[in-house]
Amino acid sequence: MAKVREFFEDKKSSVSHPTLVDCGYQAVRTSEGVFLQLSTYGSDQRQTQKKTSQTLQLDREHAEQLLRILITTFPDLRGRVTEDLS
Incomplete structure (x- = not known):
């Protein structure tokens, strides 16, 4: 688990990943404040x-x-985001 410290644009070339995974999210309330937690789960091929x-x-x-x-x-x-919220 890691808290994001910084976002920066990565300029290296990349391609689309072939593996699909699920991602869960939740609001985590702590003494430090609220965090959005994103958790990825293993692919279908994982044991x-x-x-x-x-x-x-x-x-x-x-x-x-x-x-x-x-x-x-x-x-x-x-x-679209603001339309969906109304």
Whole structure:
């Protein structure tokens, strides 16, 4: 498990990953504040089903940064998100 310290743009080339996994999310309330926790679970080929592979926690500041990154990457989401909330 890890708390995200920093987002930065990775400029190395990359390709789409062939493996599909599930991702659970939850709000975790602690004495430090609220964190958005994202946990990925092993692929279908993994021997132990539904075992957590990686967990990331985002505080409010980093969730806001991630939201900006998502909207920059997928500009059409800006209007859709606010429409879905109403």
